[in-house]
Amino acid sequence: MTFEELCLDPRILRAVTEMGFEQASPIQAKSIPIAVEGRDMIGQAQTGTGKTAAFGIPLLQRVDPHNKKLQAIVLCPTRELAIQSADEVRRLAKFMHGIKVLPVYGGQEISKQIRSLKGGVQVIIGTPGRVIDHINRRTLKLEQVGAIVLDEADEMLNMGFREDIETVLERLPEEHQTLLFSATMPKPILEIARNYLTNPETVKVIKKELTVPKIDQYYYEVNPRKKSEVLSRLLDMYDPELSLVFCNTKRKVDELVEDLKGRGYFAEGLHGDMKQSQRDRVMNGFRNGRTDILVATDVAARGIDVDDVEAVFNYDVPQDDEYYVHRIGRTGRAGRSGRAFTLVVGREIYKLKDIQRYCKTKIKRQPIPSMDDITDIKAEKVLEKAGGLIESENLGKLIDILEEHLDDKEYSSLEMAAALLMIQMGDNGAPELEKEDFGDTGAEPGMVRLFINIGKKHRVRIGDILGAIAGESGMEGELVGAIDMYDSYTFVEVPREYASEVIDAMKHAKIKGKQVNVEPANHK
Numbered sequence: 001m002t003f004e005e006l007c008l009d010p011r012i013l014r015a016v017t018e019m020g021f022e023q024a025s026p027i028q029a030k031s032i033p034i035a036v037e038g039r040d041m042i043g044q045a046q047t048g049t050g051k052t053a054a055f056g057i058p059l060l061q062r063v064d065p066h067n068k069k070l071q072a073i074v075l076c077p078t079r080e081l082a083i084q085s086a087d088e089v090r091r092l093a094k095f096m097h098g099i100k101v102l103p104v105y106g107g108q109e110i111s112k113q114i115r116s117l118k119g120g121v122q123v124i125i126g127t128p129g130r131v132i133d134h135i136n137r138r139t140l141k142l143e144q145v146g147a148i149v150l151d152e153a154d155e156m157l158n159m160g161f162r163e164d165i166e167t168v169l170e171r172l173p174e175e176h177q178t179l180l181f182s183a184t185m186p187k188p189i190l191e192i193a194r195n196y197l198t199n200p201e202t203v204k205v206i207k208k209e210l211t212v213p214k215i216d217q218y219y220y221e222v223n224p225r226k227k228s229e230v231l232s233r234l235l236d237m238y239d240p241e242l243s244l245v246f247c248n249t250k251r252k253v254d255e256l257v258e259d260l261k262g263r264g265y266f267a268e269g270l271h272g273d274m275k276q277s278q279r280d281r282v283m284n285g286f287r288n289g290r291t292d293i294l295v296a297t298d299v300a301a302r303g304i305d306v307d308d309v310e311a312v313f314n315y316d317v318p319q320d321d322e323y324y325v326h327r328i329g330r331t332g333r334a335g336r337s338g339r340a341f342t343l344v345v346g347r348e349i350y351k352l353k354d355i356q357r358y359c360k361t362k363i364k365r366q367p368i369p370s371m372d373d374i375t376d377i378k379a380e381k382v383l384e385k386a387g388g389l390i391e392s393e394n395l396g397k398l399i400d401i402l403e404e405h406l407d408d409k410e411y412s413s414l415e416m417a418a419a420l421l422m423i424q425m426g427d428n429g430a431p432e433l434e435k436e437d438f439g440d441t442g443a444e445p446g447m448v449r450l451f452i453n454i455g456k457k458h459r460v461r462i463g464d465i466l467g468a469i470a471g472e473s474g475m476e477g478e479l480v481g482a483i484d485m486y487d488s489y490t491f492v493e494v495p496r497e498y499a500s501e502v503i504d505a506m507k508h509a510k511i512k513g514k515q516v517n518v519e520p521a522n523h524k
């Protein structure tokens with residue numbers, strides 16, 4: 001479904017277009033029409049499905065920008081999620097002048113938050129403890145709050161926030177809308193729904209029976225900044241004649257096409273903003289082999305009728321299981337063999353595991369090909385071609401030239417062959433991406449568990465550690481996984497592809513004035 005069909009406020013529509021969203025994700029298509037009517041709703045959805053916009057858009061439509069009082073509250077389990085969701089809602093509100101959205105969470109100086117709140121904020125997104133703190137101080141006033149969202153409600157309960165959530169719900173004015181989002185629906189969630197929601201509509205994306213084509217599927221855990229480099233390596237390594245690369249937004253399609261062209265690939269993009277004539281030109285190029293790589297959004301790819309796509313690349317993990325199946329179904333057609341590759345960043349691994357579960361398919365993890373792998377494969381290809389020429393061509397004249405040339409030289413014909421091979425293979429100077437393999441540190445899949453020699457007795461808080469890691473390494477805080485703090489030390493999980501960067505960055509870092517030591521955890 002398109003966002004136009006969801007009858008959005010034109011200012012939100014403009015923001016959504018600028019964000020590059022091409023169609024509403026399934027959870028958005030179902031939730032938005034219910035939520036804009038002001039009804040209570042239970043949405044079963046997890047991160048990565050577009051749930052923030054699913055509640056953010058209806059909230060914004062119902063907020064009055066001329067009223068500077070607090071009108072909507074979003075409760076969420078962690079500070080990272082609060083910051084991340086506030087960013088997303090702000091982007092959606094970009095063209096709605098006069099709307100202020102503020103994240104409030106523990107760990108940040110309360111006086112700073114109070115100052116920001118005084119400026120008049122209509123939407124706050126915060127962790128339950130800190131929200132209650134503000135309510136008690138009367139720095140948050142609930143009289144005009146017309147909507148509340150419980151985001152990742154199951155996570156909030158796991159973290160022990162049930163009482164806090166109930167306190168906030170009880171203090172709201174009688175007339176208000178409640179939207180509850182949760183990946184799972186355990187009993188306590190249903191109890192909250194029964195006690196605090198009025199005739200809620202339940203929304204979840206019904207999973208169809210999905211038949212996954214029998215093709216080889218792989219995934220690679222990547223650093224987000226290295227995605228296009230990894231894609232290039234895979235393209236070089238497998239050298240597919242025709243490939244389809246999927247991105248989640250129109251903007252990504254345009255950016256990636258530019259990047260690939262800059263690297264010398266014959267790539268073109270296809271998305272909904274293009275005129276029919278442009279689309280025809282791109283498709284013709286793809287069909288007659290002028291373009292080897294087509295970069296597309298899910299919507300744009302629907303109209304494509306090419307059979308012999310050798311490889312499908314999910315540059316972004318798809319937002320829905322069904323998209324995954326549609327995407328990879330573009331290869332391996334008509335009895336041909338095909339391959340599908342998915343690039344995964346940090347916790348997107350959970351979305352991928354979900355896809356595997358629902359689609360009952362196996363997606364195998366593979367290491368990112370090293371430069372040596374690429375060199376081997378490129379050389380193999382050139383040598384194979386050369387072997388064919390030896391069979392089919394008369395090389396007498398060229399052999400004479402070589403003999404004459406090598407006559408008085410100090411190098412062997414083998415060295416000469418290797419040098420010619422190098423010329424033929426072209427540029428091999430791609431940057432190194434290989435990272436240390438940390439082995440099993442006892443972390444979740446895709447993560448490395450790090451040991452930090454600072455803990456509770458040094459009066460540090462989890463927020464200090466998170467802030468130091470994000471601040472020093474430049475990695476987004478939301479990518480940090482579990483943090484377990486003990487008296488004199490702390491364990492932190494970070495995505496595998498960032499682990500070396502974090503360790504290096506923390507070498508010079510201080511937390512609460514103390515020089516710290518960070519190393520991979522020992523796991524027995």
Ligand code: AMP
Binds near residue numbers: 024048049053088248
């Ligand atoms: P969420 O599930 O809210 O954490 O969203 C995951 C990511 O998907 C965010 O980066 C959003 O900006 C993005 N997103 C949300 N809705 C859409 C959409 N309709 N099309 C493409 N990307 C989207």
